[in-house]
Amino acid sequence: MYRPIHHGYIEVVIGPMYSGKSEELIRRLKRAKIAKQNVVAFKPAIDNRYSDEDVVSHSGVRIKAIPIKSAKEIYDYIDENTEVVGIDEIQFFEDEVVDIAMELADRGIRVIAAGLDMDFRGEPFGPTPKLLAVAEFVDKLQAVCMVCGNPAHRTQRLINGKPAKYNDPIILVGATESYEARCRKCHVIIK
Ligand code: ADP
Ligand code: ZN
Numbered sequence: 623m624y625r626p627i628h629h630g631y632i633e634v635v636i637g638p639m640y641s642g643k644s645e646e647l648i649r650r651l652k653r654a655k656i657a658k659q660n661v662v663a664f665k666p667a668i669d670n671r672y673s674d675e676d677v678v679s680h681s682g683v684r685i686k687a688i689p690i691k692s693a694k695e696i697y698d699y700i701d702e703n704t705e706v707v708g709i710d711e712i713q714f715f716e717d718e719v720v721d722i723a724m725e726l727a728d729r730g731i732r733v734i735a736a737g738l739d740m741d742f743r744g745e746p747f748g749p750t751p752k753l754l755a756v757a758e759f760v761d762k763l764q765a766v767c768m769v770c771g772n773p774a775h776r777t778q779r780l781i782n783g784k785p786a787k788y789n790d791p792i793i794l795v796g797a798t799e800s801y802e803a804r805c806r807k808c809h810v811i812i813k
Pocket of ligand 1: 637639644646681765766803
């Protein structure tokens with residue numbers, strides 16, 4: 623695909639959990655570093671899945687990332703030399719992340735964002751849909767359905783091993799919660 627080198631633009635990588643979004647973001651950022659570009663990566667401070675200071679994929683590849691509470695903090699870490707900005711777990715930021723990504727791209731920065739496009743209910747997640755609408759490039763990745771092995775574009779929420787109900791609270795004290803990738807046919811939401 624043709625991508626302009628000296629102009630700013632927005633790329634978004636979306637898909638369910640385990641589809642390889644973090645891996646793909648890390649791959650693109652590493653390549654930009656190999657090209658000696660000035661790269662800064664960010665992630666929401668709430669996501670301390672494996673490491674506080676890195677974006678880490680489920681397969682273990684990683685890159686240094688600055689944990690931030692709000693997207694506005696990006697401005698504290700960039701300057702006129704910044705060429706590439708990576709943002710992981712975009713769905714956890716407020717809608718203002720869309721305006722900030724736009725402003726960075728207008729300044730000439732390549733913005734690469736990765737995140738969930740849908741929540742466990744299969745509904746659009748946070749600012750991601752808006753970011754897709756304004757981005758130049760969008761890649762929608764599929765995981766592997768843990769039930770049937772087909773390509774999976776949704777994330778199944780399980781509570782104590784059973785499909786979660788639509789209205790189950792986000793935080794469940796005493797319950798074991800897990801997530802897995804599933805296709806349309808195997809994805810279950812109990813209303
Ligand atoms: P994401 O950021 O989309 O959650 P990651 O980049 O962190 O995804 O992880 C992708 C990796 O997860 C794959 O390369 C593979 O090793 C592993 N993986 C585990 N379960 C699955 C699955 N159901 N489908 C595809 N990959 C999976
Ligand atoms: Zn399936």
